Amino acid sequence: MMKKYMRATGIGLVFLIFPFCAMAVDWLAQADKIYDQGGLENYKKSIRIYIKAVEKQPDDYEAAWKCARAHREYADKAKKKGIEGWKDICAQYGKAGMQYAQKAIDLKPQRPDGHYYYGLNVGVYSDGVSIFTALKEGLKDKTQKSFEETYEINKLYKDGGPMLSLGRFWAVLPWPLRDRKKSLAYYREYQETQYFATNTEAQLFLAELLIQIGGDENKGEAKKYLEKALKSDDPYFSDWAKKLQAKL
16 A cells, blocks of 8 residues: 555655665765864775765765865875875875866866865875976866966955965976966965965965075065964974075
């Protein structure tokens, strides 16, 4: 009797579909919960669950870009902590992160998330394989396009991330691709936001560029940022500041 009722009303179809939808949502929610706790191991754990979410619901834009984000954050954290084999981690997870970011771009090209995390994953991939290898693989134009697309969509996305990323992009390219004038313009624009004052990494980016440009005024400004970074509780930033200070 119940089977006849379900066939007549279509409830059977709902019961067939709903569990799979619920499962996909649960995978994503579970991954978010672990990722939001932060830290190297939580980022790594979340990746496995984000991958499950993408597998269960391949057209889910949120699952795709968050999977890309988790890959980047895990690789970046491994690099900054200097854990054993961090270059291999950056190469492996950066490459995979690029693929999930591209999936997000394909699903919703008008949204910033996929573009932004594509560029960031290229960054950590380059940390692993070297920037010259990344350039040989044709990633320069793709990275530039990704960050510029994000900038055009919303330059204040992720606390001004597109401005900062474009500044860093033009600063770290090898000569003759490097453009310190463009880099400084993006850094100065970011400097005008509320985020600069509390972003030690951004201040070190700018300090490094100012030292490279040279001049007493630039070095004087850089010195202020380095003195602040030297007091950081994060050894990655304080060690970086020491290295830059030696170049003043």
